[in-house]
Ligand SMILES: Cc1cc2nc3c(=O)[nH]c(=O)nc-3n(C[C@H](O)[C@H](O)[C@H](O)COP(=O)(O)OP(=O)(O)OC[C@H]3O[C@@H](n4cnc5c(N)ncnc54)[C@H](O)[C@@H]3O)c2cc1C
């Protein structure tokens with residue numbers, strides 16, 4: 754069921770993932786598919802979309818980058834956040850080995866997907882990319898779900914020195930029958946979509962655009978004629994390369 758009016762939830766628990774990324778665990782649940790998002794409202798500030806890291810309890814991982822996310826990071830346990838959703842088309846888990854590729858807080862929807870895939874008995878390998886080791890987020894969640902985690906850091910402080918896309922190519926080489934699921938910076942997603950096309954790998958990519966309504970009404974999230982809030986946020990490799 755979708756909640757279409759902003760509904761208040763209390764923050765039950767806060768967890769710092771890195772100096773700028775915090776996970777918010779709320780005191781309520783939704784019924785959502787991995788990859789779907791919710792609109793989060795803070796009165797007198799704004800309303801913005803965030804991926805679900807989990808739906809029960811509602812869990813969000815928020816990177817502090819601007820006015821809205823700054824206001825969210827000021828909130829403390831016991832404070833309220835208003836949520837509506839879930840919205841959009843999520844990932845469609847396939848019954849084959851999975852390679853998940855997350856850049857920065859792009860790990861958020863993938864952590865939810867990883868748990869669902871593992872519950873279906875699917876082998877899951879995760880390539881997580883960040884500038885340095887302390888910027889890697891949600892690693893313990895992937896490990897707790899039983900995934901093999903392969904970090905990539907640009908400064909080489911943990912795992913592979915370089916990009917998560919290099920690690921993804923290595924993982925696809927090891928699992929040629931795998932499906933790829935990714936979320937992160939657009940350049941990373943486009944590179945992975947090209948890799949999928951080259952290798953004939955089914956790929957699903959969670960994209961971002963500026964959102965206002967989250968409902969397919971305002972048109973602000975246009976993505977080459979598609980709407981990210983209604984037709985996505987998860988798109989195929991062909992849609993990413995064609996947009
Ligand atoms: C479907 C969807 C799911 C999303 N899921 C999440 C999520 O799980 N966690 C999360 O933290 N965010 C997520 N976002 C993005 C989130 O909505 C934005 O981070 C938020 O809009 C930033 O708002 P702001 O007001 O704090 O900053 P803004 O005013 O929007 O931006 C402030 C400044 O930061 C820059 N900026 C904006 N976004 C980023 C960024 N991602 N990285 C670096 N610089 C940036 C802008 O260019 C601007 O200069 C998602 C977006 C979409 C569309």
Ligand code: FES
Pocket residue numbers: 963964965966967968969970971972973974975980981982983
């Ligand atoms: S955010 Fe309004 S149409 Fe997508």
